[in-house]
Amino acid sequence: MKGFSLHAVCRIFHQPNPTPMTSLIRIRYIDGRRLRRCTLAAARWLIGQQQSLNDINVFPVPDGDTGTNMAFTMRGVFDRLSSLRSHTVSEISEGIADAALLGARGNSGAILAQFFQGLAHELQGKLHTTTEEFAHAVAQGSAWAREAVSEPKEGTILTVIQDWSTYILHHAPTKKDFLDLFEHGVERARESLKRTPEQLAELKKAGVVDAGAQGFVYLLEGALEYIKNGRIDRELELAEQDDLPAEAHIEHDSHDITFRYCTECMIHGERLETMQIRQLLAEMGDSLVIAGSSQKMRIHIHTDTPIRIFEALETIGTVSQQKADDMRVQARDAFGQETAALALVVDSACDLPPELMEQYNIHVVPVRLSFGDKEYIDRVTIDAETFFRKLQTDPNHPRTSQPSPADFDRVYAHVMSHYEAAISLHIPEMYSGTIQSARRAAHRFGDRIEIVDAEAVSIATGLLALNTVRRIRRGVSRKEVIDALKADVKRLEVYVALPTVEFLIKGGRVSYLKGLMGRFLNIRPVINFGEKGKIEAVGRAIGTQDVYLQLLKIIEKRVGTQKGLMMSVGHAAAPEKCNEVIQWLRSRYEPTECFSVPLSPALSIHGGPGLIGIAFLPPA
Numbered sequence: 001m002k003g004f005s006l007h008a009v010c011r012i013f014h015q016p017n018p019t020p021m022t023s024l025i026r027i028r029y030i031d032g033r034r035l036r037r038c039t040l041a042a043a044r045w046l047i048g049q050q051q052s053l054n055d056i057n058v059f060p061v062p063d064g065d066t067g068t069n070m071a072f073t074m075r076g077v078f079d080r081l082s083s084l085r086s087h088t089v090s091e092i093s094e095g096i097a098d099a100a101l102l103g104a105r106g107n108s109g110a111i112l113a114q115f116f117q118g119l120a121h122e123l124q125g126k127l128h129t130t131t132e133e134f135a136h137a138v139a140q141g142s143a144w145a146r147e148a149v150s151e152p153k154e155g156t157i158l159t160v161i162q163d164w165s166t167y168i169l170h171h172a173p174t175k176k177d178f179l180d181l182f183e184h185g186v187e188r189a190r191e192s193l194k195r196t197p198e199q200l201a202e203l204k205k206a207g208v209v210d211a212g213a214q215g216f217v218y219l220l221e222g223a224l225e226y227i228k229n230g231r232i233d234r235e236l237e238l239a240e241q242d243d244l245p246a247e248a249h250i251e252h253d254s255h256d257i258t259f260r261y262c263t264e265c266m267i268h269g270e271r272l273e274t275m276q277i278r279q280l281l282a283e284m285g286d287s288l289v290i291a292g293s294s295q296k297m298r299i300h301i302h303t304d305t306p307i308r309i310f311e312a313l314e315t316i317g318t319v320s321q322q323k324a325d326d327m328r329v330q331a332r333d334a335f336g337q338e339t340a341a342l343a344l345v346v347d348s349a350c351d352l353p354p355e356l357m358e359q360y361n362i363h364v365v366p367v368r369l370s371f372g373d374k375e376y377i378d379r380v381t382i383d384a385e386t387f388f389r390k391l392q393t394d395p396n397h398p399r400t401s402q403p404s405p406a407d408f409d410r411v412y413a414h415v416m417s418h419y420e421a422a423i424s425l426h427i428p429e430m431y432s433g434t435i436q437s438a439r440r441a442a443h444r445f446g447d448r449i450e451i452v453d454a455e456a457v458s459i460a461t462g463l464l465a466l467n468t469v470r471r472i473r474r475g476v477s478r479k480e481v482i483d484a485l486k487a488d489v490k491r492l493e494v495y496v497a498l499p500t501v502e503f504l505i506k507g508g509r510v511s512y513l514k515g516l517m518g519r520f521l522n523i524r525p526v527i528n529f530g531e532k533g534k535i536e537a538v539g540r541a542i543g544t545q546d547v548y549l550q551l552l553k554i555i556e557k558r559v560g561t562q563k564g565l566m567m568s569v570g571h572a573a574a575p576e577k578c579n580e581v582i583q584w585l586r587s588r589y590e591p592t593e594c595f596s597v598p599l600s601p602a603l604s605i606h607g608g609p610g611l612i613g614i615a616f617l618p619p620a
Contacts, residue, residue, distance in 0.1 A: 076103025
């Protein structure tokens with residue numbers, strides 16, 4: 001019988017007036033096709049409710065991203081099932097579990113992934129499942145989910161999963177109809193959800209239910225809707241739960257967050273053990289969730305030192321899909337008092353002092369870099385000091401890789417859940433595929449994200465970003481902010497003194513022949529970024545000291561008598577020379593803004609130690 005439409009069944013039996021569904025339809029088993037379509041409906045319903053989940057997210061950290069993370073997790077499941085065709089519950093449940101594990105994001109996403117792992121394990125080898133077999137599978141999923149969490153708390157998604165699965169397990173022997181069992185099971189899950197504020201003080205104080213638990217109830221409601229009506233794309237109405245608040249009411253300081261980074265990765269190996277990993281990471285953070293199997297696991301933890309997490313895990317397996325989200329930025333987005341309608345997103349090649357990045361809540365998509373097979377997240381798992389130390393000792397020349405569309409999608413999904421629109425400012429398209437990745441990720445958000453080519457990098461992008469966020473804070477309209485930014489791009493100038501050409505050669509930024517000639521003649525270039533970010537040599541000097549003098553002469557000529565300039569200086573492992581340049585600029589030009597900053601490791605790869613850059617932006 002195709003679908004479970006009551007009216008379709010009535011037509012088959014020639015009944016003009018439908019009788020109650022529970023007395024007519026008996027769904028005594030679920031096969032692969034039904035499980036697939038139930039899960040698609042469940043995923044679609046949860047994805048559509050992600051903002052309501054973000055609005056009530058206060059535990060374990062009030063960073064307003066539970067809905068985004070659970071939606072990201074289930075979107076991976078939805079995409080996998082959309083192309084997976086099988087008639088066995090074994091293969092479908094395995095596909096669900098694998099997709100959830102690979103796509104899991106956040107605390108609730110990792111717990112959900114482990115629930116599906118337990119479910120799939122119990123359904124292994126089965127063509128279809130009865131209510132009793134299904135009950136044992138969800139009980140297994142519940143147990144596995146709880147075991148995945150290092151310090152399980154009641155009043156969370158774990159509690160609702162357990163209460164629901166316990167009801168299913170106890171009543172499956174007498175309820176042979178999946179519709180009957182599911183309808184009553186969903187009611188039990190809703191009752192459990194309502195009790196979560198009484199079980200967790202943080203929820204009661206904020207006046208909300210647990211966001212992860214609510215997300216699980218949404219999944220059950222979506223699945224039930226398919227069982228009742230046989231449709232995946234049907235628009236559901238929210239269940240009548242007037243006593244459940246729609247938004248958290250809390251006063252929160254982002255600095256109250258104990259550990260700053262929500263850190264995740266995959267680890268592959270032979271005979272991976274949950275207890276071993278738990279002991280390995282126990283002192284490095286909290287909110288540890290370990291999901292997966294003995295060959296493949298997803299690790300989620302809140303920590304201040306993501307690099308220590310990844311390095312520890314590398315001692316027992318191969319680490320991939322590293323990510324570390326700044327929960328302080330997310331918390332300010334969710335509950336900050338100065339949230340604007342427009343957000344600014346940059347990549348980590350944008351160089352601004354950390355205090356300004358934090359003050360203006362600028363969102364960063366990190367560039368990735370690697371020494372040989374070892375990958376780092378720019379400015380998160382490697383800083384400038386560590387980078388230059390490795391540059392001297394590691395036999396592998398470092399390489400950079402642009403952020404992937406998935407990296408952008410994760411940041412955009414969070415930003416779009418808290419802002420009306422965003423501006424995304426990035427490395428010149430001429431030299432990197434970063435903007436292409438940004439465009440691909442931004443596509444699903446329609447016209448809400450404006451992508452702008454900075455036509456420069458580093459401190460130059462930093463000046464553009466600073467000017468832009470200040471306009472946003474002043475309440476300037478989106479169109480005016482974008483127009484002003486594009487005008488700034490055309491007025492901005494940046495000049496860089498390179499005391500060596502070695503790194504330009506190794507990075508492929510100049511030809512080997514030209515580099516060899518420059519090295520032979522001891523020539524040190526001064527470069528700038530021209531139209532569309534094209535790198536051009538604008539000066540040459542013999543020796544390191546002369547190249548710095550040449551840089552200052554070019555600045556004198558280009559600035560002339562202009563006043564009211566914003567200026568910045570960037571350096572690569574040359575803080576003393578940078579301070580000299582800053583003092584010279586301040587005494588000579590009295591700029592309205594003049595800051596210095598170490599270059600990001602991702603950019604230092606191409607310039608090498610000793611690099612000094614000066615950027616300036618005349619007033620409009």
